[in-house]
Amino acid sequence: MTIANRPPEHYLHGDTVIVPSWACAFLYQAGNFETWTANNRGKFPHADNVLIAIRLGAKKWREQIEGTRAAPKEERPTQSEWLTTSELADHLGFTTRGARKACAEGRIEAELVDGRYRISRTALAHYRARHQN
Known part of the structure; x- marks a missing residue:
């Protein structure tokens, strides 16, 4: 991304200084900004809001350059010790009716x-061991 070199007056609007997000990122990184802000927080409340705005501007710039961070991956639910007949059917390639019948017949x-019916994962492992080809 190319940044135009503009004269200082470009950033002045009356008594307000406009700070672009790229400049916020530079100030934030180069000036040990986080430590200074933490040490001086509350001394001048109006300045606190400006410092927060600089931090947000720096964040916005980083997101434009690096992209937003990926959302944390959803944790997988822990596996239950027990299987339903539908889950058993999926594991063994049976129909759900076939899985229920196998349970009813004691196979x-x-x-x-x-x-x-609820089937333990151990019972599934034993069944597979008995029926390996």
């Missing part, structure tokens, strides 16, 4: 709880 060890 896969499962517990019947409130009319639904």
Whole structure:
């Protein structure tokens, strides 16, 4: 990104100085800005808001140059010890009806709880070990 070299008067608008985001980033990085701000916070409340604006301008500039940071990846839910018949079917390539039938016939060890089968991951591993080709 090319930055135009402008005269100092360009940044003056009455009694206000306009500081571009690239200049904010330079001031923030080169001037140990974070430490100075922390040590002087609250001494002059109006200046605090200007310093915050400089920090935000620096952040905006970095985002334009580097791109925004990727959102943190969502944590995966921990695996349950138990599988449903649908999950069992997915693991073994069965239909859900076939998985329920295998549980009912005792080919896969499962517990019947409130009319639904639940299968431990250990039982799945034993089934796979018995039926390896």
